[in-house]
Amino acid sequence: MNEHGTTPHGTEKTLNTHKGSEWWRHAVIYQVYPRSWADSDGDGLGDLPGITGRLDHLVELGVDALWLSPFYPSPQADAGYDVADYRNVDPIFGQLEDADKLIGEAHARGLKLIVDLVPNHTSSAHEWFQEALASEPGSPARNRYVFRDGKGANGDQPPNDWSAVFGGSAWQRVTELDGTPGQWYLHLFDPAQPDLNWDNPEIRADFVKTLRFWLDRGVDGFRVDVAHGLIKQRDLANWHYPIGGATGDGVEGRRAPMWDQDEVHEVYREWRQVLDSYEGERILVAEAWVQPAERLAAYVRPDEMHQAFNFEYLEAHWSAAAQRSVIGRSLAANGAVGAPTTWVLSNHDVLRHASRLGLPIGTPRPDGIGIGDPQPDPVLGLRRARAATLLMLSLPGGAYLYQGEELGLPEHMTMPDEARQDPTWERSGHERRGRDGCRVPIPWEADAPSYGFGPTDASWLPQPELWAEYALDRQRGVPGSTYELYREALRRRRELGLGSGELTWDADVSDPVLSFVNGGVRVLTNFGPDDAVLPDGAEVILTSHPLETPGRVPSDVTVWLRA
Structure with a gap:
């Protein structure tokens, strides 16, 4: 393989380098x-x-x-x-x-x-979070999570502008023990999922x-x-x-x-x-x-x-x-x-x-x-x-x-x-x-x-x-x-050792067809609108859809062949 990742015969190769079991x-x-x-x-x-x-x-x-x-x-x-x-x-x-x-x-x-x-994150029903809600700001219980004071004169703005994955702000304000609005806690997903403090x-x-x-x-x-x-x-x-x-x-x-x-x-x-x-x-x-x-x-x-x-x-x-x-x-x-x-x-x-x-x-x-x-x-x-x-x-x-x-x-x-x-x-x-x-x-x-x-x-x-x-x-x-x-694909995959093989790209095949060899199997997927033509004498192992015309692979079909 040369510095460009191709063999002298022009086939580009990517290796699965570990041969362990x-x-x-x-x-x-x-x-x-x-x-x-x-x-x-x-x-x-x-x-x-x-x-x-x-x-x-x-x-x-x-x-x-x-x-x-x-x-x-x-x-x-x-x-x-x-x-x-x-x-x-x-x-x-x-x-x-x-x-x-x-x-x-x-x-x-x-x-x-x-x-x-x-x-x-945990659930807001986790005993840790319930203890945090019942504890003072700065307490060890709150330090298990990401609690922060809010911004603004009354702390009524979230600590930062992060949004949550599920939508809305990533911060929720709590009510302190005395009934006053208090700190905010981080939840990157839902308010019922407070984020843990992994620096603890x-x-x-x-x-x-x-x-x-x-x-x-x-x-x-x-x-x-x-x-x-x-x-x-x-x-x-x-x-x-x-x-x-x-x-x-x-x-x-x-x-x-x-x-x-x-x-x-x-x-x-x-x-x-x-x-x-x-x-x-x-x-x-x-x-x-x-x-x-x-x-x-x-x-x-x-x-x-x-x-x-x-x-x-x-x-x-x-x-x-x-x-x-x-x-x-x-x-x-x-x-x-x-x-x-x-x-x-x-x-x-x-x-x-x-x-x-x-x-x-x-x-x-x-x-x-x-x-x-x-x-x-x-x-x-x-x-x-x-x-x-x-x-x-x-x-x-x-x-x-x-x-x-x-x-x-x-x-x-x-x-x-x-x-x-x-x-x-x-x-x-x-x-x-x-x-x-x-x-x-x-x-x-x-x-x-x-x-x-x-x-x-x-x-x-x-x-x-x-x-x-x-x-x-x-x-x-x-x-x-x-x-x-x-079932057949999984059986053949195991039988042919595809999961532990190595992949070699077929340099003679280009878009809209993808083709490579893994072990003793040539894999070809036709992404184009027209039929792809198989090599003469190709032995078909498995196809994702029947080949209506022998030797021709229709659009949106993958075939496994004997390499």
């Missing part, structure tokens, strides 16, 4: 959103026994592990991401014994199990206790919520821009003061030492909305986390140039620190990719879609989603699937607004519909109550009538179904 380097991990996967008792909310009862689905699908979104005690102001007790189970999901059983049953089936950890050693020590509590119970790791947000710039400098939940190259020559501060890495180095002290390979996964790729790669240096979701890839436009650019940058940045890239297309916070990809190319990712909004093309969206999935699963590194995507589920885009529960809807003044559309309980059986989600018709979010056509029992064993495509 660690499971997480090439694993496919399935996200279970506990509220919406399986309801064992008919109350309309999914629960831990329901998850345990459906574990065989994951074995049949062919994934390596599952990740559980929060199931801890919580007032559920943000669907459990407002945690009141990090070392217990909310009764709506079951008991601690149910968590133990789930962990054991997953391991008995050869599945790893990862749990969510929410360290940026007590916070750091207590979270190590939480890590050990779940590690002792056998979990295989933690997905860390808002991993880039724990440390704030100490002067809490003003930031005149919407903070989103992401950080990029910065504005005005500086980084957003609430995201991706360098000191956050001290926390994860300490956590890595804790995980490494346990038998087996326990992992840390960063939910870090960080760009550029080099900044994200800092989270997966050898002494920090193991994986970091590649959200730049999730948000890349559906074009050969955009996909090649983000894939190349990601592999290079992560390879420079000896880490795998962790690919993802959907999760509980974003529009499902079967709908997102049905929007016109270049459309900014909507924060939810509802009645009256521009609607994506469902047929085109699913076609592109299948192609995108087959492309993603052919890449070196790890991959995450979001529950229901193996069924081709779209966003619920006709949900009545009065049914919405995401705090984004209210906090944004009904400007952003939020994330409920991707969180609707999934369909298992077309003709059963709640489509098999539970034993009754109860469902915490309304399920659309079209769920019947996507139900698992309508797809299992049906050639060409999205479910069977996922």
Whole structure:
């Protein structure tokens, strides 16, 4: 390879430099959103026994592990991401014994199990915050959070101009013990989610206790919520821009003061030492909305986390140039620190990719879609989603699937607004519909109550009538179904070692076709309007859509070929 990253034969190569056997380097991990996967008792909310009862689905699908979104005690102001007790189970999901059983049953089936950890903020119902409200300004109890005096003559203005991710100000004023208006506390998301002060050693020590509590119970790791947000710039400098939940190259020559501060890495180095002290390979996964790729790669240096979701890839436009650019940058940045890239297309916070990809190319990712909004093309969206999935699963590194995507589920885009529960809807003044559309309980059986989600018709979010056509029992064993495509892709991915391979770009193929070789497989995705022509004698392994004409790849189709 020369200085420009090309071989003498003109093929550009990006290496997956680490040849180790660690499971997480090439694993496919399935996200279970506990509220919406399986309801064992008919109350309309999914629960831990329901998850345990459906574990065989994951074995049949062919994934390596599952990740559980929060199931801890919580007032559920943000669907459990407002945690009141990090070392217990909310009764709506079951008991601690149910968590133990789930962990054991997953391991008995050869599945790893990862749990969510929410360290940026607690619930306002957490005993720490309740103690803070009952304590004086400057007290140790308030020092666990980010309390500040307000500005203005009477302290009636927020300490700075930060906005909250869910809308409105990021500051809430409290009433002091004597009944007078008092200090303000920071909440980067919802007022029910006060931000912790990670400069306080007590916070750091207590979270190590939480890590050990779940590690002792056998979990295989933690997905860390808002991993880039724990440390704030100490002067809490003003930031005149919407903070989103992401950080990029910065504005005005500086980084957003609430995201991706360098000191956050001290926390994860300490956590890595804790995980490494346990038998087996326990992992840390960063939910870090960080760009550029080099900044994200800092989270997966050898002494920090193991994986970091590649959200730049999730948000890349559906074009050969955009996909090649983000894939190349990601592999290079992560390879420079000896880490795998962790690919993802959907999760509980974003529009499902079967709908997102049905929007016109270049459309900014909507924060939810509802009645009256521009609607994506469902047929085109699913076609592109299948192609995108087959492309993603052919890449070196790890991959995450979001529950229901193996069924081709779209966003619920006709949900009545009065049914919405995401705090984004209210906090944004009904400007952003939020994330409920991707969180609707999934369909298992077309003709059963709640489509098999539970034993009754109860469902915490309304399920659309079209769920019947996507139900698992309508797809299992049906050639060409999205479910069977996922099963075959996962089987072949494992068989062919694609997750632990290395990628070589095909320099003879250019936009609008993307083509590369990974191990013994050539992968080709046609993003253009016209058919792409396969090499003579090409042996097809798998296609995201049937090839109506042999040797020709239609638009929005991915094929795997023998290299």
